[in-house]
Amino acid sequence: MYQAVSAEVAKLYVGQDELVLGTLTALFSGGHVLIESVPGLGKTLFVRTLGRALGCDFGRIQFTADLMPSDITGAPVFDMQKSEFRFRPGPVFTQLLLADEINRSPAKTHAALLEIMQEYRVTIDGTSHVVPQPFLVMATQNPLESEGTYNLPEAQLDRFMFKLKVDYPNEAQEAEILKLHSKQVNLNERLENEVRTITDPETVRKMIQLCGTVNVEDALVDYINKIVRATRSWPAFHIGASPRAGLALMQCARTLAGFGGRDYAIPDDVVEVAIPALRHRVQLTAEAEIEGRDVDEELLAMIRGIEVPRD
Known part of the structure; x- marks a missing residue:
C-alpha cells in the first residue's frame, strides 16, 4: 500500500x-x-x-x-x-x-x-x-x-x-x-x-492493526532500549528521551518492516527512524549550543557507538 x-x-x-x-x-x-x-x-x-x-x-x-x-x-x-x-x-x-x-x-x-x-x-x-x-x-x-x-x-x-x-x-x-x-x-x-482513491479509512485502520503484529525480536528491543537510554547520559544532551520515544521507535520499525513486505523488524528499520523520532525529544546543553553543535549530528554519533544486534 x-x-x-x-x-x-x-x-x-x-x-x-x-x-x-x-x-x-x-x-x-x-x-x-x-x-x-x-x-x-x-x-x-x-x-x-x-x-x-x-x-x-x-x-x-x-x-x-x-x-x-x-x-x-x-x-x-x-x-x-x-x-x-x-x-x-x-x-x-x-x-x-x-x-x-x-x-x-x-x-x-x-x-x-x-x-x-x-x-x-x-x-x-x-x-x-x-x-x-x-x-x-x-x-x-x-x-x-x-x-x-x-x-x-x-x-x-x-x-x-x-x-x-x-x-x-x-x-x-x-x-x-x-x-x-x-x-x-x-x-x-x-x-x-x-489522483485515484486507492483505499478507505476502514482499510487504513486495519493496516494500522496489521503493522502492530510485526515481530520484534528481544535483541532488537534491547537495541531500541539502549538507544533511548543513551540519550539520557550523552554529554551533549541536557534532557534525554522519554519511554514514549522507545514506543515510537518500536511502532515505526514495525511499520517500516510492513512497508518492506516483511513480518519482522530489523536494526536498519530502527536506524532509519531514530533521528526523526528523537531530535525533538532531546535538548542540547548550554555548552553544546554555544559550541554550535547540531542535535542530528550528536544523535548520529551516539547511535554509531551502540552495538547493533547481529542475530
Whole structure:
C-alpha cells in the first residue's frame, strides 16, 4: 500500500521523499508529525493529495496569536428552535489535520490539542466526543521567524512521533513543480481527475492493526532500549528521551518492516527512524549550543557507538 499511495501523491506533489515516508510511517503507526519548514513548500497540497489517495477527510487550521481552544475543538451553541445547547464540532473533527504554524498560538491553545492527539477525543462540558479515526495531526512551524511565536511545551513535543525537516527542492524538482503547477488549473478538479482513491479509512485502520503484529525480536528491543537510554547520559544532551520515544521507535520499525513486505523488524528499520523520532525529544546543553553543535549530528554519533544486534 505504501508504494501505491506514494505513487498517487507523486502525481501532484513533487519530491520531499522524507516527508512522504515519515508521514505515512507515522499514520500507520498511530502517531503524529511535527514539520519544520519555510513557507511555500506545498504542505497543504501534500495533505490534500494524501487525503484524496487514502479516502480520508482533510482539515486545516491556521494558528494565530488570538486563536482560542474552542476554535479548534468546537463549542456548545444555543439552538433557538429546540431551546437547548448543542455541540458544534470544530475543525479538529477530521482525519488528516494540518495545524499550520502551530507555534504562533499561546500555550492554552496548544493544550487543546493534547487530549485529542493522545486520546482521540474532545471533552466539552464533561461530555466526550470521539474524533474519527484514522487521525493524523501534521503540525508545521517556521524555523526562520521568531517574532510572535511561542515555544511548544515539552509535553506536546513528546506527543509527536516524528519531527521532520523539509528543505527546498533540488533544481530538477523545482523545474518540475513550475511545469506542473503554473497552468492555473483548479486544484480541486486536478485532485478529482488525476489522483485515484486507492483505499478507505476502514482499510487504513486495519493496516494500522496489521503493522502492530510485526515481530520484534528481544535483541532488537534491547537495541531500541539502549538507544533511548543513551540519550539520557550523552554529554551533549541536557534532557534525554522519554519511554514514549522507545514506543515510537518500536511502532515505526514495525511499520517500516510492513512497508518492506516483511513480518519482522530489523536494526536498519530502527536506524532509519531514530533521528526523526528523537531530535525533538532531546535538548542540547548550554555548552553544546554555544559550541554550535547540531542535535542530528550528536544523535548520529551516539547511535554509531551502540552495538547493533547481529542475530
